[in-house]
Amino acid sequence: MIKHFRSKIALLTLASFFGAALSGCFNTYQVSQEEFARLQVSEEIPLAVTSKGGEKVLVDRDTNIFVRSVGGRRYPVTPFNFKMTQSQLVASDRDTLLALGEIDKYEVDLFSDTQTILLITAGVAAVTALIVVTALTAGSKSFAEE
Numbered sequence: 001m002i003k004h005f006r007s008k009i010a011l012l013t014l015a016s017f018f019g020a021a022l023s024g025c026f027n028t029y030q031v032s033q034e035e036f037a038r039l040q041v042s043e044e045i046p047l048a049v050t051s052k053g054g055e056k057v058l059v060d061r062d063t064n065i066f067v068r069s070v071g072g073r074r075y076p077v078t079p080f081n082f083k084m085t086q087s088q089l090v091a092s093d094r095d096t097l098l099a100l101g102e103i104d105k106y107e108v109d110l111f112s113d114t115q116t117i118l119l120i121t122a123g124v125a126a127v128t129a130l131i132v133v134t135a136l137t138a139g140s141k142s143f144a145e146e
Helices: 001-024 035-039 113-137
Strands: 026-031 049-050 057-061 064-069 074-076 088-091 096-099 104-111
Touching: 035 104, 057 104, 074 088, 074 096, 096 113
Parallel strands: none
Antiparallel strands: 026 104, 049 057, 064 074, 064 104, 088 096
16 A cells, blocks of 8 residues: 555656656846836847846747736736836736836746756656666566466
8 A cells, every 4th residue: 555655656746747847947037127128129039138147138039028016926928019118018918017116027038958958857867766666676476376
């Protein structure tokens, strides 16, 4: 019974792990309001903006960008398809209208190849280890009657 329970826990853990691995890993960069405003409309796409940490972040039409409200809720915004005025942000394709005073952070998410590869490698190693442990602890079973 305990072996059966442990195997279910192991399978659920692996399923959770692979669910995370399939979604990939992202690095989130915070940018200033001024840099974020540059992403409203651009003649040059992709457009490089500077994060608060000083890194150059390349944004194209498929990049995930977000605003985070003072309460912590994260709102997706489509790059090069929103409008910021002196008082509000309007993302009509996302049905989002926020007062700039309600926005706490401006964020850009970039897919991280390195982190995703490491996560998948760790998952493969975990599955391999699980198979080896299962094979070593299973013992022999026979269907033949003696």
